[in-house]
Amino acid sequence: MDLQPIHHEPTTFVKKYLFTTDHKVIAKQFLWAGLLFLLWGGLLAMMIRWQWAYPGEKVPVIGDLFLKESGGAITPDLYPKLFTNHGLIMIFWAITPMLIGAFGNYCIPLMIGARDMAFPLLNMLSFWVFVLSQIMVGASFFFDNGAAAAAWISYPPMSGNIGTPGHGQTMMMAAIFVTGVATIMGGINYVTTVIRFRAPGMTWMRLPLTVWGLWLTSVLNVLFVPVLGSAGLLLILDRMFGTQFFVAGANATGTGGDPILFQHLFWIFGHPEVYILILPAWGIVGDVISFFSRKPAYWYKGTVIALIAVTVLSAVVYGHHMFMTGINPLLGQSFMILTLVISIPAEVLFLNWLHTMWKGSIRLTVPMIFALGTVFVFGLGGLTGIFLGTISTDIYLHDTMYVVGHFHYTMAAATFLGTFCAIYFWFPKMFGRKMNPMLGKLHFWFSFIFITLVFGGQLVVGYAGQPRWFFDPYQYTFLQHLQDANIKTSWAAFALLFGQVFFVINFFKSMFAGEEAGDNPWEVGTLEWTIPSPPPVHNFDPIPTVYHGPHEYAHPGVLEKMGKDWLGQDEAFDGIELSASTDEKVAQGA
Template identity: 55%
Template sequence: MLFTMHGTIMIFYAITPILIGAFGNFLIPLQIGARDMVFPLMNMASFWISFFSGVVLMVGLFTPLGAAASGWTSYPTLSTLIGDPGNGQTLWTLAIFMLGVGSTLGAINYITTIITLRAPGMGYFDMPLTIWGIFMTAILNAVFLPVLGAGCLLLLFDRLFGTTFFLAGAIATNGTGDPVLFQHVFWIFGHPEVYILILPAWGIVSDLLAWFSRKPAFGAKTTALCMITITILSTLVYGHHMFTTQMSPLLTQTFMTLTMTISIPSAIFFTNWLGTLWRGSIRFDSPMLFAMGVVFVFGLGGLTGLYLGTVTTDIYLHDTYFVVGHFHYTMAASVLLGGFGAVYFWMPKMFGVMMNECLAKWHFWLSFIGLNGIFMGMMVLGYAGMHRRLYNPFVYEFMKGMVPLNTFVTWSAILMGAAQVIFVYNFIHALIKGKKVEDPNPWNIGTLEWTIPCPAPHYNFKEIPVVKCGPHEMGNPNLPEGKDFQYQTEKLVKV
């Protein structure tokens, strides 16, 4: 139950609402020069449906048999009445279906807003890469959340009405279904979900690296094209999650090849990040530290993913702590650090105050050291053969030698948890006693949101801006003395 609720809440109700819901709604109008989202009523419906889905999920904790306990993936037969007869699992399934409806409405709103409400003169490649990341995420949400919703609906029918979509053998009294069918339905959504979560972070990091290196983003158009390529290829690689389900060898080879292929555009834009940093006039402010932290943890998480996308190594590593360490490096560490960087960077635009820079740097280093201790330790444990979902793995003789490393992982988790107290204090203190930002552009950045006061007024722009250049025009030696950037509303100064 603990692991089921942890995975569900963190993926569906923490990472997704923060980066996609909060920053998506806040940044899309500001960075494309619009006064609001194109469908405000749909936006409100999306929020409240998602909110009440969370309420439904948490109600499961107070049912007689407790909340759902079949894992965050809720594989049948564990998630059917045979494996989990309590109402908590039924409420879990209903909650995820409701969340899918709310998120799909939000995705349609995001896509339509970006296509129709861009400021005059703003082409697609004049958009900040943050918007590109949110744009690609919205497309994946609109396409694949209905698939997950359909799977949850069929699972609800199995639990409530006696159907057998996901039941087989002696327990299927009214016909025969297939438990593995749910795995196909789940991972058709589940692997794009990895990119749904991380694409906004990639966009934010791509922008922050350029802005705090005080130079144009290296290969910005190529980075956007790589995001498009990854979005397309992410729809074709889900089978590498199912290599151990007696999949046809021909299919395993196909999915392995496609998985290796998707690493190519990922490697290209990772190289672009390094190119942006190269010979830049780097400012090590807290948003930049978090962005550089993402470069490290995503590089490590991405490389370890190659072993899980290859059939021969995945057979050994599947369902070990290596998998847990890998997906936390990519989905948790990368998205978490990117989210913190975004909060520190856009804090003055959201609330008109700056957070304490010294505390922010303490927060970064303690979090960075802690999370690497946790997830690197997990990958070493997994490589040594320690399986996940074991109540007490040390009853096995070969795992008893892993106790010290498990203890190290625990202390790393305590360190990382303690570091978040610094963030909470810094955030609340800034809101209550923080010094008001007088300069509407404290970071000296040229995107549209920094042309208006801090915090942003309710209507965003008194007059809709006209865009004349891209979002990363920095370091031009022909700019006036004392200025190393230009606004998107200014005519491009030629080098």
């Protein structure tokens, strides 16, 4: 039997679109599931912004529909549920399924030249377990006392039975555990697939950066999501079975549980999670910038090393979230230094992207401008992070809106723009049609300008001293003068939501009536563009042989002999000196 057999296309609807083992269909399932929850999380965000601009006033539309009891206003009881579920939904049920679930599934087998994932059945299971967790999130809203309300970090004692009574919080913790299981299943699949299913000639140093980003993310997922699983499990035991892992009160009797313990467990997972979310976006951006600068990615090997360095460092910096917990100052300093060290590989990445563009023939396509937007907002997020990683400034900025602005730039703005970069780039391959560039550019400028303003506004009011999570900040005299700034920020958020209309129109219109894309509309060389759009069930008729790295552009020899400025990874081209992006040893071997 062949190692990667060709399966026939399933004929029944259920096997083709629901319980499918085809990684490309599972990718689309994750995309739909993620987009749906992105909308939900986004609407929750709009309600939070409304509250900070006009506390106590009737929320337009949503207030009429869902908040009849309070006359349309957001109540103090509802408010923590909004930001708790906004954060958790966006992280676990919107960004994760889209960047990792959808594009991990779609890109990994296609870009490494495989017919499917290593474990297709596990892949299907991963999606349906994920759906179960989404149903659990939905269900958590219908318990007495309502949905989870202990913020996305779910610290005890807030997340204990006294802080948040009722089953909504328990259900949310269980949902996080279940989605964690789905993520781990996906992670095991991605990690194994890249190790085992690379096409002949696809060495590690010829992998597209997208695959590198997704692979490293998967390694982090496999190793650190289980730690969150443990934290959630212990919290559920505390809530349901009376254990006292996180109950501080027990301390008085000599053998105390410790709420700080939860913070340790949470951030051992939580800091890698930040990189879990951004690494795929970095990988995609690295590829897209090279593709549309029509130049080899500058110092490919350095980018890979930097990505690996960030991955490793991300596992040893979690303490910088806990400077204010009475952590040992020596330990705090070590965490501070390790945290600041991350800026070195991050700088390597940024400089490599800039160098890639330097003197390139830049094509400002929609994916390209989204990639540049991602770089810009992540730059802002990274720079503002330095002040939080440094203990002396963190003491002042801790738990202010500054923190919110910072991590939204990194985890929200950068992943949001990165996700759309991926959607615009692979849409022609996924659906066989091009998206409208004009609507795409409108979507970009609305998204980019207003997302920058929203989180910039948060940085500013945070620096001025506004704490995060306040129901009505203007009850306090020292914050009243910030209402104007908050109102402006809120209107930027509403404009951001409005800008998404361009995407929705474009997405659905292009899916059914867009221009036929052809095999390779972007003229790039990675393997997924060598096959029809959309690809057949088995992806590749013969498994391709790979001769080059992913970024062979603007080589004079290729231009002269083949009349095009790019070279496919599977196109043999003898007699030319391969560009700097290719590993020398490999070049000699090939």
